[in-house]
Amino acid sequence: MSSDAGKQRTSRELLFLKRMFSSYYRRVKIPPPPDFKYREFGFMLWDKDVMVRHKSFSDAEQLQNFLAEYGPKHAYRSVAYYYDPEASTMESKGWIGADLVFDVDADHLNTPCKMEHDFWVCEHCGAHGRGGKPEQCHKCGSSNIKEFTWICERCLDLAKEEIIKLKDFLIDDFGISPYELKIVYSGHRGYHLHVYSEVVRDLTRDERREMLDYIKGIGLSVSSFYRKSSGVIIFEREGWGGRILKSLENLLRDEDGLTALKDMSEMDRSTLEKLRSYKSVILRGLREESPKIILPKGVGEKTLIKLLAKALKMFEVEVDEPVTIDVHRIIRLENSLHGKTGFRVTEIPLNYLDKFDAFKDAIVFRGEVSIKFLFDCPPLRIGEEVFGPFKRGQKVEVPMALAIFVLARGVAILL
Ligand SMILES: [Zn+2]
Ligand SMILES: [Zn+2]
Structure with a gap:
C-alpha cells in the first residue's frame, strides 16, 4: 500500500457521494x-x-x-x-x-x-493498528497518522x-x-x-x-440524601434521591456490582464481605415505604458514603x-x-x-455497487445482515448503504 492511501479517494468518489445525497433529497x-x-x-x-x-x-x-x-x-x-x-x-x-x-x-x-473497531494508519510508512491513534507511529515515528472510527x-x-x-x-x-x-x-x-x-x-x-x-450530578453531596433519626438512616426518595436508591439496589443485588466496588479498591475485603452477607437485610430496608439503610455491625457512615457515591455515578449522564x-x-x-x-x-x-x-x-439507500477496500475494515450490519470484515485490496459488490458508509469514510474506492 502506498503511503498516501488515505488520499486515494478521488473527486470521483466525492462526486458519487454528492450525486447519491442529491438523489435522496430529490426523493424524500x-x-x-x-x-x-x-x-x-x-x-x-x-x-x-x-x-x-x-x-x-x-x-x-x-x-x-x-x-x-x-x-x-x-x-x-x-x-x-x-x-x-x-x-x-x-x-x-x-x-x-x-x-x-x-x-x-x-x-x-x-x-x-473502540479497541475492536477503530483503527489508524500512518500516512508516512503505512503502519497501522487498532483503537485510537498513537501520538507517534511506532514504526517510523511520524505523527502524520490518520484515524478511522467505526460504529x-x-x-x-x-x-x-x-x-x-x-x-x-x-x-x-x-x-x-x-x-x-x-x-x-x-x-x-x-x-x-x-x-x-x-x-x-x-x-x-x-x-x-x-x-x-x-x-x-456535579456538586451533589450524597450525605444530603439521608438523615439520621434515633440511630436509623432514613433515605429521601425525591429526585436524585430516588435514583441513588434505585442504583444502590442494583449495585447490591448483582454480584458484579459488589465486585466493582472491590476492583476500584473503594472497599476492603472484610467490609465487602460484611455487606455481601447482609445484603438481603439492606435490600429489605431500601424497599420500605420510607426507605431505610440498615448497615451491618462494623460498617459505618464512611462506607455508606462510598456506596452512595458509587450509586450516584451510575446515574450521571x-x-x-x-x-x-x-x-x-x-x-x-x-x-x-x-x-x-x-x-x-x-x-x-x-x-x-x-x-x-x-x-x-x-x-436510506438501496441497491448494490462494487467497491475496492483500501484498508482492512471491521464488519458493518446493514438491515438484518452483517457484511465483512473486509481485507485491504478486496473487490466486492456490497449494498449501496455500506458502500456509501465506507466511501464517505475514505476507506474504499469505487470500482
Ligand atoms: Zn509510520
Ligand atoms: Zn462500538
Whole structure:
C-alpha cells in the first residue's frame, strides 16, 4: 500500500457521494424544523472544507431545492431563533431565544468496542493498528497518522442508555412534557435531544449550565440524601434521591456490582464481605415505604458514603456540555444525511426508542455497487445482515448503504 492511501479517494468518489445525497433529497421530503424561518442554516459541501453559514429559508420548498441541488455532506440548523438569521454576525442577527438541546456521543463514552473497531494508519510508512491513534507511529515515528472510527451496536446502545437517563431527568425532575421532547439519532455515534418549549427558550448560558450540573450530578453531596433519626438512616426518595436508591439496589443485588466496588479498591475485603452477607437485610430496608439503610455491625457512615457515591455515578449522564450551553449552536438538520456515514439523522418517537435500530432505521439507500477496500475494515450490519470484515485490496459488490458508509469514510474506492 502506498503511503498516501488515505488520499486515494478521488473527486470521483466525492462526486458519487454528492450525486447519491442529491438523489435522496430529490426523493424524500425533508420537513423543516419548527419555526424554521427564524433559524440559521449551515452546510458543508463535498468540494470545500468550509461551512456555508448564515443561510435562511422562507419556505420548505426552498430548503428542499437547496438540498437537492447541492446534496450537502452535512446539513445543520440553529437551535436559536433570530429576527434576521441571515445577518453575518451573531450580534446583528437579533437573538430571540433558543431550544434546549443535549448531545450524547459515544465518542465521549468509554466504550470498550473502540479497541475492536477503530483503527489508524500512518500516512508516512503505512503502519497501522487498532483503537485510537498513537501520538507517534511506532514504526517510523511520524505523527502524520490518520484515524478511522467505526460504529457498532454496542457503542450506539451505550449512547442510547445515556439519552434514556437524560430523558427521564427532563421529564421527572424538570417537569418537561414528553410532547415537548424530541430525540434524534445523529446519523453517526450518538443522539440529540431537543426541548421545544416556551419555558426553555429564554434560558441563559448559565441557567443551561446549571441544568447540566444537576443532570451530571456535579456538586451533589450524597450525605444530603439521608438523615439520621434515633440511630436509623432514613433515605429521601425525591429526585436524585430516588435514583441513588434505585442504583444502590442494583449495585447490591448483582454480584458484579459488589465486585466493582472491590476492583476500584473503594472497599476492603472484610467490609465487602460484611455487606455481601447482609445484603438481603439492606435490600429489605431500601424497599420500605420510607426507605431505610440498615448497615451491618462494623460498617459505618464512611462506607455508606462510598456506596452512595458509587450509586450516584451510575446515574450521571454523559452529555457534551458545549452543545447545551452554546445558545448560537447549529445542530444537525433532522432527516438530513450524515456525511461520514450516509445514515439519516433520524427522529425517534419516544415509544420507539427502545426498539430503534440505527443499522436498519437510519438506512436510506438501496441497491448494490462494487467497491475496492483500501484498508482492512471491521464488519458493518446493514438491515438484518452483517457484511465483512473486509481485507485491504478486496473487490466486492456490497449494498449501496455500506458502500456509501465506507466511501464517505475514505476507506474504499469505487470500482
Ligand atoms: Zn509510520
Ligand atoms: Zn462500538
